[in-house]
Every structure is written in C-alpha cells, then in structure tokens.
Amino acid sequence: MNTLKRIKELISTTITTIDNFDLHKSQVIELTEINDTDFDSEDQNSDELYSFGKKVKIDLADMDYVSWRKDLAADLDILELLTFMVEDIGPEDDCKLQELLNEIKQKIEKPINPGNKKVIVFTAFADTAEYLYDNVSKFVKLNFGLDTAMISGSVDGKTTAKLKRTDLNTVLTLFSPISKDKELLMPDDNTSIDVLIATDCISEGQNLQDCDYLINYDIHWNPVRIIQRFGRIDRIGSRNRCIQLVNFWPDVTLMITFSSRLKLRQE
Incomplete structure (x- = not known):
C-alpha cells in the first residue's frame, strides 16, 4: 500500500x-x-x-x-x-500474511532439526519487509517469546531484542551465532534472534547456516536470486540434518479478478 x-x-x-x-x-x-x-x-x-x-x-x-x-x-x-x-484490507484479512504466520508457527512448534526455531523470510521489497516485521514480530513475541529482526537496504536494522546497536553485523551475528563466530565477537551477549526478515541486500555473501528454514514471501523476477537466497543456509558447515525452502507463489486468480474489475470499470 x-x-x-x-x-x-x-x-x-x-x-x-x-x-x-x-x-x-x-x-x-x-x-x-x-x-x-x-x-x-x-x-x-x-x-x-x-x-x-x-x-x-x-x-x-x-x-x-x-x-x-x-x-x-x-x-x-x-x-x-x-x-x-x-485499502480496506488489514493484516487480519491478509490471507498471505496469515499463511506466513501459520508457517512460522508450525516451524517453531515442530522444528525440523531438534531445538532449531530459526526462520528467514525473504522479500524483494523494502515496504513489504517493514509490513512483515510489524506483524510477524508481534506474533512471534506474543506467542513464543522469541525475538525478530529485520534487515533491508532502505533503513537501519530493526529488532525486538534489546540491543544497543542494530547494525547488520550485530543482528546477523545474533541470528546465526555459530557461523558468525559470536563467541569471539560478542562473548558476553546472550541475546538470541530466531526470526529474520530480509530483503535481497543479504542474499549474497552471508553465512547464515545456523538457520534451517527459509521462506520466499515473494518470487524475484530473476530466478537466480532464489538460488542465492537459499544459499544463505544451504552451505558447507551447516550442523543441521536437513534444511527446508518454502516458496510463496503468486495466485493466478488475483490477475483474473483484477482484469475483470478493470474491464467493468472501463465499460
């Protein structure tokens, strides 16, 4: 919007x-x-x-x-x-958002690797990242007591965790402490971030293989980008027995509905 x-x-x-x-x-x-x-x-x-x-x-x-x-x-x-x-669609009416919340809920309640509750949600759009953070962070905190963070190229990092700094390196280190050598960089910080919402500003060059579950909330126009996103967790050094990629595909009925309404308006 x-x-x-x-x-x-x-x-x-x-x-x-x-x-x-x-x-x-x-x-x-x-x-x-x-x-x-x-x-x-x-x-x-x-x-x-x-x-x-x-x-x-x-x-x-x-x-x-x-x-x-x-x-x-x-x-x-x-x-x-x-x-x-x-304009009248709120978060509670947003079926796609509600499905995402349900997906995160199932992952946290039934981890695919013992004790691993970490989830990355990728979107190509900075506005969407803000929207998801506003809603996902509240849901995760209220229902599971876990912290969420957001990284995009348009704004400084955000997180529900109580941190003095929310820069990219700090947030990613607390999200993926083993791959980011947290014990060496931040040995006295026990903060944990379990849900990360990000744009493609981190789709390359980041070792985030502590996480085992990656969701593409939207499909980038460049299919290579999907491979790059998945490459954040599908990496050498992962201690996870298995990893999962989840794609949210566009609903073709949306375009059919839009075309019908546009035709009616023109008539």
Missing part, C-alpha cells in the same frame, strides 16, 4: 509539472525511478533495467510529453483502482 501511494504521488507530481510546462522555457524534471520505491535499494545484483537510488533528469522540451502525459494518466487510473481494491 505504501509503495502504491508513493508511485501515485510521483505520477501525479509529474502530470502537474507537464500541465504547467511552458514550451518557451526549457524545464527539466527530476524523477526518482519508480523502481526505487519498488525493489529494495540495496539490491546489489540488479541489471541495468533496475538502477536503484539514482535520479533521472528529463527535459520536457526534448520529448513527446503529450503522449507521455496520456500514458501517465492511464497508469494513474490503474493505480487508483488497485488502491481502492486493497
């Missing part, structure tokens, strides 16, 4: 700029790429199609801004419809 609102605001601002454009005065508009509000800004494996954290400068005098405005207005209509469809 937050992503939709930001994209709508960006498009509305751009349309206003075009409407106020004076052809006799060169006007440059600076747009934050829409992808910057979509995929996590620290997605380090994106190709040129997804260039994050950058600005795009466009001189309206150099382009067919009339056609562009028409396309932007059409996009805005679609976004308005999407917002209308989801």
